[in-house]
Amino acid sequence: MPKQDKRIVKYKTKKGIRYKFQAYLGLDQNGKKRNVTRQGFPNYNEAKFEMDKLLSSGADTYTKPKQMKLKDLYVLWKASYIESVKETTWRKSLPRIEKHILAHFGNAYVDSITTYSVQRWINQMYDSLIDYRKLINYFRNILKLGVAIDLIKSNPFDKAIVPKPKERKPKKNYYIRDELEQFLIAAKQLNPKAYTYFLLLSSTGLREGEALALEWSDIDLKNEVINIDKTLVFIGHELKVQSPKTHESIRKVPISDKLKKQLIEYHKINTNKLLFPSPRDGYYLNLTAPHWWISEIHKINPSLPEISNHGFRHTFATLFVEANPNLSPKILQGLLGHTNVNFSLNVYSHLNKEKLVYQSNKYLNKLF
Structure with a gap:
């Protein structure tokens, strides 16, 4: 076993054993002695790595760091981050950052965080999480x-190795045509609202929040299109309507003949301004309601495969692509409101939304 450096000593804290060191870097160009102290390392190797790095840099290149803990730097970063993303995004991401990053490094001084320590953390995240790469980027x-505010000279992540994404066997999260027809039959037995909702999703590709935010004024039966310009979200303990996540999500989607007929029938029994009002107060339906509908529909027909609401x-x-294998991927991209679609072809590079509705409507009635 290699002999350990006596300048590195261990000490006890409330959180367990930690390591620290004191090292003499030599005289700088002005003849002034340079001594450095570091502490808080979780093991001997991290302390040794940092000490060797400082010793190799020499007295002339060493400057005393501005002491700041990561949790304090996080507060500065968070203020800018919140202003740059939607509320629904930062409400999901910040708790995960605090759980997986600050729990490990929150009390560490920023200048004591090394490539070695972040690499160990990266490896832990890779072993325990599927979406570890998002946390690494945060x-x-x-x-x-x-680095920007001169707390550290370089980012420890610059030399860290990030493993490739894990390969996962995708779970089938969609219905084939026969399965969808059986599901809709069972949904009709449950109630008209559930049937209309799932017929709407499966014949337009709307996101669940987009569907639940719809008002009857968004439905243009004359021109057979639905105007999508908002989505329903759950923030804190309150339902809110906000603009879609991206500009591309603001779009028009065509209405099939079958969906048009059902919307006309459904409007006769639903005079609320919302397509899917809560039966309790007439306000927006809770986002959990469709998940309950799915469970109840599977009780009616237990032979159906289980898929999610997003499925x-x-x-x-x-079904749209299977029925129209030669269609432009731009049509599907526009219908779904994606910023990008992972297809190789890009036929209509300048397809406008009016043309999109016209072209996609030709294909739509083949299906529904």
């Missing part, structure tokens, strides 16, 4: 701010 950006969007896309 951590990298927080430390990037540390009806996949169902629409899958």
